[in-house]
Amino acid sequence: MDILEEITEILAEILDIENNNISPETYLIRELGAESIDLLELAVALNSRFKIDVNDDEIFLRKLRQYVTEAEQQDKDILQYLAEKLPFLMHKRLEEIIADLEGGPTLRVKDLISYVERQRDGN
Amino acid sequence: MMKIVNRIEINSGLEGFVLLDRISETGATTIIGEKRYFNDPVYLGIESLAQLGAYHVRFLTGFENHAFLLKINRCTIPAHHILNGSYMLKGTLVSQSKSAFCYALQADKGNKVQIEGEFLYATADYDHMFNKKILQPHYRKVFACLQKESKTD
Numbered sequence: 036m037d038i039l040e041e042i043t044e045i046l047a048e049i050l051d052i053e054n055n056n057i058s059p060e061t062y063l064i065r066e067l068g069a070e071s072i073d074l075l076e077l078a079v080a081l082n083s084r085f086k087i088d089v090n091d092d093e094i095f096l097r098k099l100r101q102y103v104t105e106a107e108q109q110d111k112d113i114l115q116y117l118a119e120k121l122p123f124l125m126h127k128r129l130e131e132i133i134a135d136l137e138g139g140p141t142l143r144v145k146d147l148i149s150y151v152e153r154q155r156d157g158n
Numbered sequence: 159m160m161k162i163v164n165r166i167e168i169n170s171g172l173e174g175f176v177l178l179d180r181i182s183e184t185g186a187t188t189i190i191g192e193k194r195y196f197n198d199p200v201y202l203g204i205e206s207l208a209q210l211g212a213y214h215v216r217f218l219t220g221f222e223n224h225a226f227l228l229k230i231n232r233c234t235i236p237a238h239h240i241l242n243g244s245y246m247l248k249g250t251l252v253s254q255s256k257s258a259f260c261y262a263l264q265a266d267k268g269n270k271v272q273i274e275g276e277f278l279y280a281t282a283d284y285d286h287m288f289n290k291k292i293l294q295p296h297y298r299k300v301f302a303c304l305q306k307e308s309k310t311d
Binding site: 072075076078079080081082083088089090091092 | 256258259260
């Protein structure tokens with residue numbers, strides 16, 4: 036079972052939804068309606084399943100908008116600043132996120148996969 | 159001028175709100191306590207387990223955050239629904255993130271499991287609702303008393 040399949044299984048159980056509603060592009064909050072309590076459950080489930088340390092603030096991009104504001108206030112390059120703060124996300128994904136900020140919470144399933152992969156690699 | 163009263167008022171309907179008699183062991187992933195019941199309803203046993211787990215979360219976080227029960231994922235209770243006598247309460251941390259903690263908790267009587275379940279806790283920064291100056295010393299004091307085998311209210 037790959038990471039996507041395992042995360043899909045966990046999400047389907049926590050959110051009580053069908054597996055086929057979940058893909059890497061699925062938004063957790065916008066589309067699946069995940070609430071803060073669901074995300075906390077997800078965090079401990081990921082720790083249990085993948086044996087990785089999980090920082091809730093990082094994996095769920097909780098400080099994303101704060102980082103954007105900080106970068107603007109400090110007159111720093113937003114992409115570079117986000118890359119430092121959220122090192123598990125690739126440059127291309129960060130560009131997507133910045134372009135998508137107006138639409139609401141940007142967290143997608145693929146961000147969880149990136150986080151798990153990075154933590155598994157020990158980076 | 160309005161007077162600010164720094165006091166917590168909890169109306170639990172019980173004589174005391176601490177439903178633990180003693181915490182005998184605390185480790186990185188385990189906590190063990192005791193509670194004697196007197197023909198009490200089973201929900202008090204569930205509350206005792208919830209309190210035991212919450213104290214372990216506070217212990218792990220150095221009492222620096224507010225800890226609270228978020229959810230009971232599952233819980234089995236005895237058929238007779240009454241608790242009587244001394245019970246050993248055990249908690250094992252099974253998984254965690256930075257701010258969420260999942261425990262397997264159980265209450266044993268005479269080496270037989272009476273209540274067991276999975277409890278999920280979360281931590282949050284102290285704030286205007288959960289006042290650090292009041293709550294942190296309160297929980298530290300109760301925890302210390304329970305470890306000294308003193309029953310506190």
